[in-house]
Amino acid sequence: MLPMPPEIRFCRTTDGYNVAYSVMGSGPIVVAPPGWVSNLEQLWDEPLTRAGFEALSARNTYVRYDKGGTGLSDRDIPRPTLDTLLHEVEAVIRALDAPRVNLLGSSQGAPTALAFAARHPAAVERLAIYAGFANGRQLASKSVQQSMISTVRAHWGMGSRALADLFMPDAADTSALEMFARVQRVSASAEVAADMLELLYSTDVSELLPMISCPTLVVHREGDRAVRSQLGRQLAGSIPGARLLLLPGRNHAATTPEELTEVYGPISDFLAGPVETSPAAAATAESFHTILFTDLESSTALTQRVGDAAAQDVLHGHNDVVRAAVAHHRGREVKHTGDGIMADFSSSEAAVNAASEIQRRLTGAEVRVRIGVNAGEPIVEDGDLFGTAVQLAARICDRAEPGEVLVSNVVRELCAGKMLTFENAGTQTIKGFAEPVQLWRVVVPE
Numbered sequence: 001m002l003p004m005p006p007e008i009r010f011c012r013t014t015d016g017y018n019v020a021y022s023v024m025g026s027g028p029i030v031v032a033p034p035g036w037v038s039n040l041e042q043l044w045d046e047p048l049t050r051a052g053f054e055a056l057s058a059r060n061t062y063v064r065y066d067k068g069g070t071g072l073s074d075r076d077i078p079r080p081t082l083d084t085l086l087h088e089v090e091a092v093i094r095a096l097d098a099p100r101v102n103l104l105g106s107s108q109g110a111p112t113a114l115a116f117a118a119r120h121p122a123a124v125e126r127l128a129i130y131a132g133f134a135n136g137r138q139l140a141s142k143s144v145q146q147s148m149i150s151t152v153r154a155h156w157g158m159g160s161r162a163l164a165d166l167f168m169p170d171a172a173d174t175s176a177l178e179m180f181a182r183v184q185r186v187s188a189s190a191e192v193a194a195d196m197l198e199l200l201y202s203t204d205v206s207e208l209l210p211m212i213s214c215p216t217l218v219v220h221r222e223g224d225r226a227v228r229s230q231l232g233r234q235l236a237g238s239i240p241g242a243r244l245l246l247l248p249g250r251n252h253a254a255t256t257p258e259e260l261t262e263v264y265g266p267i268s269d270f271l272a273g274p275v276e277t278s279p280a281a282a283a284t285a286e287s288f289h290t291i292l293f294t295d296l297e298s299s300t301a302l303t304q305r306v307g308d309a310a311a312q313d314v315l316h317g318h319n320d321v322v323r324a325a326v327a328h329h330r331g332r333e334v335k336h337t338g339d340g341i342m343a344d345f346s347s348s349e350a351a352v353n354a355a356s357e358i359q360r361r362l363t364g365a366e367v368r369v370r371i372g373v374n375a376g377e378p379i380v381e382d383g384d385l386f387g388t389a390v391q392l393a394a395r396i397c398d399r400a401e402p403g404e405v406l407v408s409n410v411v412r413e414l415c416a417g418k419m420l421t422f423e424n425a426g427t428q429t430i431k432g433f434a435e436p437v438q439l440w441r442v443v444v445p446e
Contacts (some may be wrong), residue, residue, distance in 0.1 A: 005044045006050070008072060011095035013087045014419055020072035021092050022067035025057025028125070029098050030271050032056075032064045033089055033116075035107035036196055037187035039071035040064065046179050051257055057262040059272035060102070065092050067196070070188040080199050083417035085112045086119070093123065101274040102271045106130040107227065107252065108196070110235075111203045117216075119414060122346065127216040128267045131224055131252050133231040134238070136206040145201045156190035166226050167252045176403035180253075207413070209238035211288060216242040217270045219263060235248050290351040290411065291390055292331070293397035294322055294340040294358065297368045314367055315339075321361045322369075329354040334385055340369070344385060348375050348414035355405040356444045363403075372397025373407040375414060385440035395430045396439060405442035412440045421445075 003141045006022040013019060022040050043049040043064075065086060066073040077086070088167060089112060093101055102125050105113025110132025117124045133139060140148070148166075167180070188196070216239050220232030229246060236244035246366075247262050254260045286358055296318055319341065326333055326343045329350040334342040345351040355371045374396055376389025392408060400406040412422050421443035427436040 003050075005041065008040060009095065011091045013068070013091040015068075015078065015084050015087050017068050017074040017077045017153070019068060019088050019091055021063060021095070023061060023063050023096075025060055025062045025351075027060045027272055029096060030056065030060045030104050031089065031092055031101045032062065032063050032104040032106070033085065033109035033112040034065065034067050034070075035109045036200070037070045037184070037193055038064075038066050039183060039187040040066055040083055041072065042183055046183070048179065048254065048257070049086055050224070051255065052264055053261045055260060056271075058081050059268055063092060063096065063101075066187075067259065069192045070196075070354045071186075075189075079195055082111065082115060082167070082199070082203055082205075084415040086116055089116050089373075094181065095239075099123070100125045102126040102128070104128045104130070104267065105132055106273065107132065108200045110134075111136070111205045114212065114235075115205045115208055115417075117214055118205070118211040119349070119417065120190075120347075121211070121213050122417055124214045126221070126398070127212065127214050128214070128233075128271055129235065130219045130263055130267065131221065131227050131232070132133055132218065133227050134206045134209060134235055136199075136201040136243075137204060138231055139201060139227060149197050149201075152194045152197055153190050156184055158192050168255050169225055169250050170255070172298075175323070206238065209235070210240065211414070212239045212242075213288070215270075217245065217267065218242055219245045219247065219267060221247050221249045221251065223248070224252050225250055226252035244427070245298045288346075288349045288375070288377055289380075289385060289389065290345040290373060290414075291334075291378065291385060291393040292326075292345065292355060293337070293372045293394050294318070294343075294345045294350050295337075295370045295372075295397050295400075296339045297370065297402040314365075318367075318369060319363065322358055325354040325357040325361070328357065334383070342385075342394075348373070348411045349418045350422070351375075352405070352407060352411065352415055352442055356442060359403060359405060359444045360446070368398050368402035370400035370402055371405040372400055373405065373411050375408065375410050381396075392430070393431060396437075399428060399430070405444060407438050409438040409440065409444060 001109045006024040008020055008022055011018055013257055020040055068077040069075055100123055103113040110129045117127045133278045218232055218236040220229050221396040222229045236242040245266055274428050331343045331345040331354055334344050351373050355373060374393035378385040378387040378389040395408050406425055422440040425441040427438050430437050
C-alpha cells in the first residue's frame, strides 16, 4: 500500500496564474524549483522519485511545486521566462509565510535557485545545487540544441532513446526509461516542453553568481552527459565560499535507490544542518551595497526666493520624507550631504522602491528632488561608504532631472523580475569614468 501523498495546495503568482505545490516533512524549509517538467502526483506515484522526496523530507520540510504550464499548475500561461520562474518561487514562499528558506535547484531548477538567491539574499538561508549550470548556452552546440528541441517536439512522451541516453546513459534496465516516458506524458505538452528546453538553453545567470552570499553546496556527477562536470566546477568557483562535491557516474537523473542516496544524503545533511556562514560568503554579504543619493533642486535659488527660515523648513520636510522611506524599506541613512541624503540598502529592489516612494510623496512639494542609485562593493569605514560605487551613485544623481530617479545598469539587472519598470535613459559619459555608463529611468507608479 502506497503512503498517503502530501496535500496539493495552490498559490497565485504576480503573473496571474496558479502554481500547485506540496509540503512534506518537518524541519528547515527547503523549496525546490523544479527541473525541466514535473507532475506532483505522477512523481509521487513513481517509487524511485518518491524515495527521493522521503529522503529529503526526513530532516527537512520539503516543498516541491510544478512550474506554470506543467503538472497540476495552470497550463494556459504565457511563454515562460526566467522572470516568470522567479515569480513562482516568490509565490510559493509567500504562501508558506516563511521569512527565510533553503533552496534546492536541480538541473533546470538550478538557474532559478541561483538567480533567486542572488536577488533575494535576505530570503535564502542555504542553497544546494545538483547537476546545475549557470549558462545554458554552454550545455551544447547550437546544432545539438536545435536537434534536442526538434526531438522533444517529435517524440515527446514516447521515451525517446536519444533523451534517455543523455539523461540516464547507465540505466541498468528499462524501468527508468519507462518512468521517464510516463512522467513526460502527464507533465506537459510537447510544445511546452520544447519551450522550457529553449528557455534552458538561453538562460544565463553567470553575472549573478558573485552576489550569492548564503552557504552553498554544489553536487555534480563527474561524467554527467547532460550537464558536464566542468560547468559544475565553474559554478562552485564563481560563488563565494561554495563547496563542491563530485560524485562518480554518468547519469544526470538518478536510476537506482543507491544513486539517490549518493545525491540526497549529503544535500539533506547540508540543508538540515546549523547555519554556518563561510568567511567568503559573509564578506560578500557585508561588502555589497546599493547606494542612493538625493539632491534638492536648486536649493540656493529656493533660499533667495523664500528666505532662510522657509527654505530650512522645506529641507526638513525633504529630510523627513527621505528618512521615512529609507526606514520603511530597511535602508540606513549614511549621512546628510547638505542638499540631500546618502542612504545604504542591502537590496537594490528596496532602494528603488524607497526612491519611488520619495518621489511620490514629494509630488507637488515646494521643490523637487533628484535621485541616483548604484550598486557595488564600496569601502566601509566608521559607518561611512567610499570608493567607485559611491562616486558613481553621486554622479548618477547629478544627471537626474528634478522629480526623476536614475539607476545604473547593475541596479536594473538586480531588480529583474521585481515588478519594477525602467526606461532606457541612454549611455552617458560621466566625469571620472573611462567607459560610458548605461543609465535607466525608473517609472514611478502613481
